Amino acid sequence: MKALVKQHAEPGLWLTDVPEPETGPGDVLIKVLRTGICGTDLHIRKWDGWARQAVSTPLVLGHEFVGEVAAVGAAVTDIAVGDLVSGEGHLVCGKCRNCLAGRRHLCRSTLGLGVGRDGAFAEYVALPASNVWVHRTKVDLDVAAIFDPFGNAVHTALSFPLVGEDVLITGAGPIGIMAAAVARHAGARNVVITDVSEERLELARKVGATLALDVSRSGLDEAQRQLELREGFDIGLEMSGRPEALRDMVANMTHGGRIAMLGLPAEEFPVDWSKIVTSMITIKGIYGREMYETWYAMTVLLEGGLDLTPVITGSYAYHDFEAAFDEAATARSGKIILDWTA
Ligand SMILES: [Zn+2]
Numbered sequence: 518m519k520a521l522v523k524q525h526a527e528p529g530l531w532l533t534d535v536p537e538p539e540t541g542p543g544d545v546l547i548k549v550l551r552t553g554i555c556g557t558d559l560h561i562r563k564w565d566g567w568a569r570q571a572v573s574t575p576l577v578l579g580h581e582f583v584g585e586v587a588a589v590g591a592a593v594t595d596i597a598v599g600d601l602v603s604g605e606g607h608l609v610c611g612k613c614r615n616c617l618a619g620r621r622h623l624c625r626s627t628l629g630l631g632v633g634r635d636g637a638f639a640e641y642v643a644l645p646a647s648n649v650w651v652h653r654t655k656v657d658l659d660v661a662a663i664f665d666p667f668g669n670a671v672h673t674a675l676s677f678p679l680v681g682e683d684v685l686i687t688g689a690g691p692i693g694i695m696a697a698a699v700a701r702h703a704g705a706r707n708v709v710i711t712d713v714s715e716e717r718l719e720l721a722r723k724v725g726a727t728l729a730l731d732v733s734r735s736g737l738d739e740a741q742r743q744l745e746l747r748e749g750f751d752i753g754l755e756m757s758g759r760p761e762a763l764r765d766m767v768a769n770m771t772h773g774g775r776i777a778m779l780g781l782p783a784e785e786f787p788v789d790w791s792k793i794v795t796s797m798i799t800i801k802g803i804y805g806r807e808m809y810e811t812w813y814a815m816t817v818l819l820e821g822g823l824d825l826t827p828v829i830t831g832s833y834a835y836h837d838f839e840a841a842f843d844e845a846a847t848a849r850s851g852k853i854i855l856d857w858t859a
């Protein structure tokens with residue numbers, strides 16, 4: 518079968534033929550229809566410091582996908598050939614304290630699809646049945662392809678109750694934009710999102726952000742004045758991993774404010790901890806999705822009318838992957854889709 522492979526330990530990706538994945542009695546074989554390109558995939562293509570230590574070659578990339586079940590193992594009872602499915606890209610051990618307690622997203626031995634094992638940028642992908650999410654209601658195929666990052670957005674946005682709250686999101690990448698849509702849909706009063714890309718800020722406006730702010734031009738104090746906030750933001754969603762964004766956020770939170778942090782900083786950086794102490798701020802790290810509370814929430818949010826289609830800004834046939842990756846790497850686009858049936 519065709520697959521997008523990190524063939525050699527150097528920059529680039531290779532479209533090549535690889536054997537179809539093997540499946541055991543508890544596995545599901547999925548014919549991949551569409552996939553989403555993630556920042557993770559861009560790092561692996563570029564072969565930066567993170568990729569060099571996280572990936573061993575050869576590796577089939579990709580963890581964001583939708584597909585159709587092609588075969589199920591003998592022990593799989595509740596998933597059928599022909600079902601439309603997406604996959605949870607974190608494979609957990611099932612044996613550690615957190616797994617046994619039902620907190621699988623906190624597993625210490627998580628293996629990443631398309632990072633620690635072969636992924637979904639291929640004509641077929643195999644997953645344990647416990648990682649397969651069946652779409653039982655009608656869903657747009659492009660949206661179904663990005664359930665994995667949509668789950669990051671939902672997990673982060675719904676980390677703290679936000680009905681009537683003023684929410685600040687730093688970083689208007691696809692996950693930040695989706696988090697803005699979720700926060701508005703879930704009843705936040707104001708959703709302010711910051712970035713330095715006008716194109717991405719415009720996408721955030723399309724999904725309902727109250728104010729999308731170019732922080733290279735004006736500051737959050739100005740945003741607070743404009744929205745007549747007197748005591749700062751109640752909830753912060755940090756999506757950029759950038760030191761100046763977190764510092765800015767901490768400086769603009771209300772006393773007792775709560776911050777959910779998904780953006781992954783590239784290295785250590787100083788933070789004004791005295792401000793965090795005296796403002797009594799809670800910070801929660803977010804990684805992945807809750808299995809499967811987040812997936813349930815994603816499905817019902819879409820059923821309830823949440824519209825993510827503005828986030829998807831490009832679609833390419835899989836053999837045009839170079840152009841698709843180039844567009845995704847501009848940091849001006851929304852989500853880019855690869856079509857594996859074209
Ligand atoms: Zn991703």
Ligand SMILES: [Zn+2]
Pocket residue numbers: 609610611612613614615616623624625626
């Ligand atoms: Zn575990």
